[in-house]
Amino acid sequence: MSISIEEQLRQEGVYVSTTSGVSMWPMLRNRRDRVILRAKGEERLKRWDLPLYRYPDGRYVLHRVIAVKDGYYVIRGDNTYSKEKIPEEWILGVVTEFYRGERHVMANARGYRFYAALWQSIYPLRYPLHMARCLASRIKHRLWKKKK
Numbered sequence: 001m002s003i004s005i006e007e008q009l010r011q012e013g014v015y016v017s018t019t020s021g022v023s024m025w026p027m028l029r030n031r032r033d034r035v036i037l038r039a040k041g042e043e044r045l046k047r048w049d050l051p052l053y054r055y056p057d058g059r060y061v062l063h064r065v066i067a068v069k070d071g072y073y074v075i076r077g078d079n080t081y082s083k084e085k086i087p088e089e090w091i092l093g094v095v096t097e098f099y100r101g102e103r104h105v106m107a108n109a110r111g112y113r114f115y116a117a118l119w120q121s122i123y124p125l126r127y128p129l130h131m132a133r134c135l136a137s138r139i140k141h142r143l144w145k146k147k148k
Contacts (some may be wrong), residue, residue: 005052005060009039009093023077024050024062027115033100035062037093044088045073048116050095050107053086062095066120078119081127
């Protein structure tokens with residue numbers, strides 16, 4: 001019988017897992033990288049932290065804090081384009097370190113924090129490029145259907 005992530009964090013204070021999904025790409029790669037999470041304490045998260053939270057429907061998500069507000073966080077995945085408003089009580093734990101392949105990275109390291117700030121600062125450039133790519137894909141798809 002396996003125990004839940006919440007139970008593991010409550011009992012042991014730590015949870016280690018291979019990442020799943022592409023929402024945190026390019027930093028975390030689907031089923032290739034590992035994260036080490038610590039149970040959330042009483043302190044508030046900080047900008048650029050990577051919390052693990054659970055939606056009421058049971059889905060677990062690991063995204064980046066981009067703003068700290070009163071009672072909630074504004075969170076977005078590195079490879080997503082919409083913001084989420086996540087209440088404090090949904091937060092289960094926070095990534096303290098991760099392995100990108102064999103490379104070990106501490107989440108409080110200066111280089112990592114610089115990467116997080118830089119990646120989020122170029123969001124205004126990434127979003128229009130993403131939208132243009134989506135539009136080009138739709139046009140290509142419609143043209144392809146007309147040829148058939």
